[in-house]
Amino acid sequence: MTRLSHQEKIHNILEEWRLPLYFSKPSMNHLVSMIDGMLSFGFTGKISQIHALSFCKKHRTxxxxxxxxxxxxxTYLNQITKQKTAQTIHKNARKQKEPVFLLFDDTIGQKTKPSSQAQSPIxxxxxxxxxxxxxxxxxxxxVGMMMQSGDLAYPYDFALYNQSKEKSKIQMAVDMIDSYVKRTVSTYILCDSWYTSKRIIEAGLGKGIHTIGALRSNRIFFQKASENKSNSLFPIFQWKKPTL
Known part of the structure; x- marks a missing residue:
């Protein structure tokens, strides 16, 4: 297969990751085309664009x-990707003397609803x-988990959420935390109010990781044997301009 110069660099990196031990030569060529196409300017998520932007000579199908x-x-591709991401972020954290943040959020890839007559819906x-x-x-x-330290941020793990299955988005995030191998670098979970929950906090504490997150006003918490809502704390907090 004839590759462009930047595609050869992509292939060399995949070889350093020892992917040829797990993927055939045709599979490696497809991976290079996919990475090149998805990193190209103008890519919006379509397979036809990957084929066109990577200048693949084989048919799109x-x-x-x-x-x-x-x-x-x-399996191995996900494993090695997470391993390399963690190594890079932890190295940068030690170099810049910055903590590591595990960021959780979800996103929706919107599609056009198919006709009721469609034989092969997405x-x-x-x-x-x-x-x-x-x-x-x-x-x-x-649902995705990113790792960030200083000026670097990389995707670490992701999972497709399916409402028809029993696993919730909170449980998916907990599974990602459980699979994370904590290093000596100070690490924090960073999330919005959707993921600030008892299960997330406890999963983090099990790894020695504290959670920083927004709190919904209707969250119930217990303090000194009394039940309260989080909005009861609002009058206690006073905004002070931080000193930089």
Missing amino acids: TLSYFLNKGAWDE ESCQYHFCHKEGKPVYGHQV
Whole structure:
């Protein structure tokens, strides 16, 4: 396969990760095309764009077949990606003397709702409430965990949320925390009010990680054997301009 110069650099990095031990040569070529296409200017998430932007000489359907029916296991790919991400972030944290933040959030990849007559609707698409739109939208919802330290931030793990399954978004985040291997660097969980929950906080404490997150006004907490809502604390807090 004839590659462009930057594609050769991508291939060399994948070789350093020892992916050829787990992926065939055709699979490696597809991975290089996918990475090149997704990193190209103008990419919006379509397979046809990956094929065009990466200047792949093979027919577009070969890439679709690789994703849908190809004989490859993404387990090692996910494992090595998380390992390299953690190594890079921890190295940067030690160099800049900064803490590591584990950021949790979810996002929706909105799709066009198919006709009721469609024979092959997009797999796993459902209606999810979109805070930006203020209404349910049709598409895929993904829960993701990013790692950040100083001026570096990389995706660490992600999972597709399916309403028909028993695992909630909170449980998916807990699983990601459980799989994370904490190093000696100071580490904190950073999240919005949706993920600030007892289970997230306890999962973090089990790894020696504290949680920083927004708190909903209707959250119930117990203090000195009395039950309170978090909004009862609002009058106690006073805003002070930070000294930089």
